[in-house]
Amino acid sequence: MNCDDIRRELEPYVNGELDDDAAMQVAEHLRDCGECSLRHAQMSRLAQRLKGLTDAYRPIRDFEEGIMQVKQPGARHERPQREGFWRARGWAAAAAVLALCLIGAVVVASVPALARQLPLPVGSRLGDLETTSKQAQLQNHQMQGQIDKLKIEIKDIRSKLVSVIQTSKNPLSADVNYAVQSVVMQFVEAQYAGDLKKMKSLSTPAMQAEIDAHPQDYLRDKSGQVTFAQMTDVSKSGDTYLEFVRLIDTKTFNESQYQEDFELLKVGDRYLVNVEGMDA
Amino acid sequence: MDDRFLVARARAGDDSAFAALIKAHERSLYCTALSLLRSSWEASDAVQEAFLEAYSKLQTLREPAKFRPWLARILVNICYQMLGRGRRTVPVEEVPERAAHVFIGSEESLDLMAALRSLDEEHRWVVALRYFHDLKVDEIAAIMDCPAGTVKSRLNRALEKLNARLAGTIQKEVAE
Numbered sequence: 465m466n467c468d469d470i471r472r473e474l475e476p477y478v479n480g481e482l483d484d485d486a487a488m489q490v491a492e493h494l495r496d497c498g499e500c501s502l503r504h505a506q507m508s509r510l511a512q513r514l515k516g517l518t519d520a521y522r523p524i525r526d527f528e529e530g531i532m533q534v535k536q537p538g539a540r541h542e543r544p545q546r547e548g549f550w551r552a553r554g555w556a557a558a559a560a561v562l563a564l565c566l567i568g569a570v571v572v573a574s575v576p577a578l579a580r581q582l583p584l585p586v587g588s589r590l591g592d593l594e595t596t597s598k599q600a601q602l603q604n605h606q607m608q609g610q611i612d613k614l615k616i617e618i619k620d621i622r623s624k625l626v627s628v629i630q631t632s633k634n635p636l637s638a639d640v641n642y643a644v645q646s647v648v649m650q651f652v653e654a655q656y657a658g659d660l661k662k663m664k665s666l667s668t669p670a671m672q673a674e675i676d677a678h679p680q681d682y683l684r685d686k687s688g689q690v691t692f693a694q695m696t697d698v699s700k701s702g703d704t705y706l707e708f709v710r711l712i713d714t715k716t717f718n719e720s721q722y723q724e725d726f727e728l729l730k731v732g733d734r735y736l737v738n739v740e741g742m743d744a
Numbered sequence: 745m746d747d748r749f750l751v752a753r754a755r756a757g758d759d760s761a762f763a764a765l766i767k768a769h770e771r772s773l774y775c776t777a778l779s780l781l782r783s784s785w786e787a788s789d790a791v792q793e794a795f796l797e798a799y800s801k802l803q804t805l806r807e808p809a810k811f812r813p814w815l816a817r818i819l820v821n822i823c824y825q826m827l828g829r830g831r832r833t834v835p836v837e838e839v840p841e842r843a844a845h846v847f848i849g850s851e852e853s854l855d856l857m858a859a860l861r862s863l864d865e866e867h868r869w870v871v872a873l874r875y876f877h878d879l880k881v882d883e884i885a886a887i888m889d890c891p892a893g894t895v896k897s898r899l900n901r902a903l904e905k906l907n908a909r910l911a912g913t914i915q916k917e918v919a920e
């Protein structure tokens with residue numbers, strides 16, 4: 465066989481798919497031909513790297529849960545749609561910043577130092593890495609700069625000490641922050657108390673209807689004790705006030721913290737929850 | 745654990761066995777969908793649909809030992825449909841968003857995925873089925889409905905192109 469013939473067989477050779485005779489012929493040729501041997505080395509390396517890609521990308525979605533939902537309609541409805549819904553909101557940046565700051569502890573001493581120790585997985589949530597690697601690196605870099613500038617304060621909100629991370633560029637007044645954060649905290653407490661009435665009293669009409677339609681989506685385990693691990697400061701987008709809360713409870717989420725994302729609207733002089741959702 | 749064993753248990757109604765099959769194959773499926781579809785979210789949807797279909801049609805799988813190529817074929821059909829659908833519609837505006845995955849690879853892996861996504865569709869398919877699903881040439885030929893010789897030449901061509909697009913990183917590694 466000449467070099468062209470051999471090169472046609474290299475791909476199956478690298479993947480162990482040639483029969484013994486053919487494999488032997490290729491091996492002999494590779495021993496004597498530097499050019500083909502180099503091609504072989506490159507192809508082996510490339511094959512190895514391609515196989516490694518399946519370890520590099522870990523899908524976030526719980527596919528098993530997707531199946532169980534279809535199997536038991538109504539058991540836990542609409543989660544996949546909700547993911548679509550969340551991303552449509554463009555909350556990714558603030559949510560990612562919050563996620564970055566969250567490694568377990570209730571009080572985070574030094575964010576910049578912590579951020580540098582972060583493993584890649586968390587960092588990779590910062591942008592859609594698939595677009596181009598260069599763009600993603602740039603985003604990571606920019607986000608890192610933002611994190612270095614983040615401020616964390618321990619605040620007393622409704623007699624609870626919470627660490628608040630400043631994520632917004634143009635901070636709102638302390639009064640607005642306190643008012644919005646108080647509503648959010650009361651809402652979460654009502655979720656854990658199973659108090660739908662209280663939750664609705666803190667909600668806009670649209671949210672009230674949503675709670676009536678899917679109360680199970682908004683109620684949390686009543687026996688759980690909830691701790692407010694971290695909150696963002698309030699940021700404003702158009703008429704909407706955004707607030708992200710990181711929680712720990714002693715029941716469903718005792719090992720991992722989870723996040724609730726809130727959108728509030730100002731109605732008269734009150735801030736009311738217009739959208740609430742859980743985030744990973 | 746062996747797919748055959750898990751398939752048998754799943755067919756007997758053991759959902760935890762199907763969950764194990766999901767865990768064993770989700771990354772291969774996701775990587776394939778990611779290399780073919782427009783966004784990571786679309787890829788995530790495709791994988792979910794593939795598992796749903798596999799779950800509902802598991803009884804129709806004749807040879808449990810062939811679960812892997814069978815599952816790959818389901819995904820291929822779903823991706824085809826999604827690609828076809830997309831061609832007729834205007835793409836949604838591109839907003840920077842979180843990906844549907846967590847990435848824990850090297851910069852080289854990112855470059856490799858980007859290079860793969862830049863190939864022609866026919867080349868992406870054979871590479872994905874070969875290297876993500878570990879299928880044989882004949883199995884790929886059956887799924888793609890083309891002769892085995894075509895699969896072989898597409899694989900060769902695809903790898904050559906990848907090699908060229910990675911602009912020397914492979915060459916350098918091999919030289920070291």
Ligand SMILES: [Zn+2]
Pocket residue numbers: 466467470493497498499500501
């Ligand atoms: Zn040669």
